[in-house]
Amino acid sequence: MDGVPGISFPGIKPGETFTYRFKIRQSGTYWYHSHSGLQEQAGIYGAIVILPARKERPRYDRDYVILLSDWSDERPETILDNLKKQSDYYNYNQRTVGDFFRDVGKNGLRATVSDRLMWGRMRMTPTDIADVTRYTFLVNGDNPKRNWTGLFKPGEKIRLRFINGSAMSYFDVAIPGLKMKVVAADGQNVKPVPVDKFRIAVAETYDVIVQPRKKAAYTIFAEAMDKSGYARATLALRRGMEAPIPELGKRPLLTMADMGMDHDMGSKPMDGMDHAAIGHGDMALKKTPMPEPEVDHAAMGHGDMAKIKQPEPVPAMDHAAMGHMDMGNTKTKQPMARKIPASSKPRRASRRSSSSNGIRILRYSDLKTRRAYRRAKPEREMELRLTGNMERYFWSINGKKFSEAEPVRFRHNERVRVKFVNTTMMNHPMHLHGHWMELDNGSGNFRPRKHVINVEPGKTVYFDMTADAMGEWAFHCHLLYHMATGMFRKVIVEPAQSS
Ligand SMILES: [Cu+2]
Known part of the structure; x- marks a missing residue:
């Protein structure tokens, strides 16, 4: 019953009733949502909490679901249309010529021009963190003003079950004044x-x-990853109590270093750069030549001061597509791993390091099962490259959209090692239906089982799995508009003896 209409069952027609029946084999925090069209963005989702049959550790006194989501007053079909017509439609914080001259002041002309050139070549802007941004962020359906509130008494242990039911938004979550214990x-x-x-x-x-000890209110603050807004809720002694809301962090800029492309920046003329050597070799492998960067040195460096007055972005920032990077070279023999910079630790699914000011941020490598478990070694390895074309706004796997691709086939109970290679500059939260993915985060026999694995831009992540659920399943990016435009595969688990 982890089904998808058109794959594992026909779906639920208007006016129809459908009863889900499934055996509870696990406990924990899950959620459900429509998998038809773009209904998930329109609000058809909810939480599922399965309590364990026996009392569990760690103990807690209260239990709240914190369901985060992104609401838009635009129809989801309109959002998708806008993205398809103009992929940067929602990226209205583009850096301006003014920013360019500020960067020159800060970083020097040469470094700044190099940086701009690189962005131009990649057809992406440094503010391309999220593709849709006009959202109101909700907690359990309440916007920040309505302020969903959970009550507590000082000293109580509160279990907060965070679920990200967004169509497109990642959140950075903190509760100022409280340490959170991820369980x-x-x-x-x-x-x-x-x-x-x-x-x-x-x-x-x-x-x-969390265990708030003071007679005070605490803000549950979930800031959208691109800093375009936040969801907010409150833990309080009584309704109406509030705590300060933190300021939104600075809007993050992607840097060349984020993309693993900072090698020798500034010490080499950009034209001489060997793309294959710096982590995104697909650019160089493409059959059609890379479009020349539209940057005009003169216009960017000196001269043409008139441009400052224009509110338009620097010409180089015409960002059509990052997808150019990796289209249609599925036949290349070049092992992908070579293209991932050493700094990205391809065998480790690490995510964000703890920051320097003593603030501890969860990383994937922190996640370990409570008990060790052993599984047979994988019999084979499969590579799934996460690909896309930002300009035409479609997303794909191994260069192929869902409509063009054969299903992924597993033999029943076979052990498979899957390698995700993210060749794009966006995060992709990859979700496999019907199975657990054993995330290889360096924890060996304690590696966590996940149903969603986030693959950061330019990174490689591995997981192992047992294909233990016969039938047909979906495997896709959980960003709604990525899934809808092609980053999706059908998975078939077949009887082992079939020829
Ligand atoms: Cu995606």
């Missing part, structure tokens, strides 16, 4: 990890335990 991820218990902050990808769930 479960994607419904599965993990060894407790005390953190100050965690990032929750679309469709992930994290359970945390």
Whole structure:
């Protein structure tokens, strides 16, 4: 009953009733949502909490669901249309010529021009963190003003079940004044990890335990990853009590270093740069030549001061597509791993390091099952490259959209190692239906089981799995508009003896 209309069952027609029947084999925090069209964005989702048959550790006194989501007054079909017509439609914080001259002041002309050139070549702007941004962020359906509130008494342990039910938005979650102890991820218990902050990808769930001791209110602050807004809720002694709302962090800029492309920046003329050597070799492997960067040195460096007055972005920032990077070279023999910069630790699914000012931020490598478990070694490895074309706004796997691709086939109970290679500059929260993915985060026999694995831009992540659920399933990016435009595969688990 992890089905998808058109794959595992026909769906529920208007006016029809459908009864889901399934055996409860696990406990924890999950959620459900429509998998038809774009209905999920329109609000057809909810939480599922399965309590364990027996009392569990760690103990807690209160239990609240914190369901985060992104609401838009635009129809989801309109959002998708806008993205398809103009992929940067919602990216209205584009950096301006003014920013350019500020950067020159700060970083020097040469470094700044190099940076702009690189962005131009990649057809992406440094503010391309999220593709849709005009959202109101909700907690359990309430906007920040309505302020969903959970009550407590000082000293009580509160279990907060965070679910990211957004269509497109990642959140960085913190509760100023409280340490959070992460005790479960994607419904599965993990060894407790005390953190100050965690990032929750679309469709992930994290359970945390907090223990407020003061007679005070605390703000649950979930800031959108691109800093375009926040969801907010409050833990309080009584309704109406509030705590200060933190300021939104600075809007993050992607840097070349984020993209693993900072090698020798500024010490080499950009034209001489060997793309293959710096982590995104697909650009160089493409059959059609890369479009020349539209940058005009003269216009950017000196001269043409008139441009300053224009509110338009620097010409180089025409960002059509990052997708150019990796289209249609599925036949290349070049092993993908070579293209991932050493700094990205391809064998580790690490995510964000703890920051320097003593704030501890959850990383994937912190997640460990409570008990060790052993599984047979994978019999084979499969590579799934996460690909896309930002200009035409479609997303794909191994260069092929769902409509063009054959299903992924597994033999029943076979052990498979899957390698995700994110060749794009966006995060992709990859979700496999019907199965657990054993995330290889360096924890060996304690590796966590997840149903969503976030793959950061330019990174490689591995997981192992047992294809233990016969039938047809979906495997897709959980960003709604990525899924809808092609980052989706049908998975078929077949009887082992079939020829
Ligand atoms: Cu995606």
